[in-house]
Amino acid sequence: MVPATGLRDTLLDHAIVMLEAGEAEPGIRALARAAGVSAMAPYRHFADKAALLAAVAERGFALFLDALSAADAEGSDAERLVAQGVAYVDFACAHPALFRAMFARGAAAPKQPDAPAFAILTRRVAALVGADDPTAALGCWAIVHGMATLALDGGVTLMPEQVRAVLRTYVAGIVAVMRDCPTPGPSPEGEG
CATH class of the missing domain: 1.10.357.10 (Tetracycline Repressor, domain 2)
Incomplete structure (x- = not known):
């Protein structure tokens, strides 16, 4: 389990890895699976897929x-x-x-x-x-x-x-x- 304090960064790291592996737009559920967290955990940091992709671009x-x-x-x-x-x-x-x-x-x-x-x-x-x-x-x-x-x-x-x-x-x-x-x-x- 990923500590909550670093979860946002961990999720962004995983999203970038997923992008570079060929996934066009990582979804929140797939991201949760990749990070080994509950399906709802990413929603504490990203309201939706658009917010996730904006955060990936920002990173x-x-x-x-x-x-x-x-x-x-x-x-x-x-x-x-x-x-x-x-x-x-x-x-x-x-x-x-x-x-x-x-x-x-x-x-x-x-x-x-x-x-x-x-x-x-x-x-x-x-x-x-x-x-x-x-x-x-x-x-x-x-x-x-x-x-x-x-x-x-x-x-x-x-x-x-x-x-x-x-x-x-x-x-x-x-x-x-x-x-x-x-x-x-x-x-x-x-x-x-």
């Missing part, structure tokens, strides 16, 4: 944030941004079912720019270009998410060095654009 994003934060730990701003991208694709490939569940329609995906996993990316882009640049941040996210999706669902085998090369090219492009066309400030009076 996934916490793990994801840990991976991105570790990748962002050292190096130049460009190196950190590339490392984040590699970590993003690596996380998706290491946890394909969890990654899909995190971004499933209705899941707790980062719908707002201040979501922690997206915020670490936007902070690094801002540090790289010297200003908040939502377009560059969205481009970075689209590239890494696209590569992750291609690796998972498109049957494309991406080697880590390929991912790094694509990301280095994009980062160099961001830097070049900002150097050649910096974000315009307010125009002086009389110019128009």
Whole structure:
């Protein structure tokens, strides 16, 4: 029997294992069986299957944030941004079912720019270009998410060095654009 104090975490651990084993959406009763608890015990922590799946997505994003934060730990701003991208694709490939569940329609995906996993990316882009640049941040996210999706669902085998090369090219492009066309400030009076 699982102690009640750690039951929620145990249930989430089992739900993730079930997802990774191929169960599309673990049900509460199947989860209870897997955790070795009564059929009603999970309901103390999750009102229904949707609440369980939202909690799984939330746990996934916490793990994801840990991976991105570790990748962002050292190096130049460009190196950190590339490392984040590699970590993003690596996380998706290491946890394909969890990654899909995190971004499933209705899941707790980062719908707002201040979501922690997206915020670490936007902070690094801002540090790289010297200003908040939502377009560059969205481009970075689209590239890494696209590569992750291609690796998972498109049957494309991406080697880590390929991912790094694509990301280095994009980062160099961001830097070049900002150097050649910096974000315009307010125009002086009389110019128009």
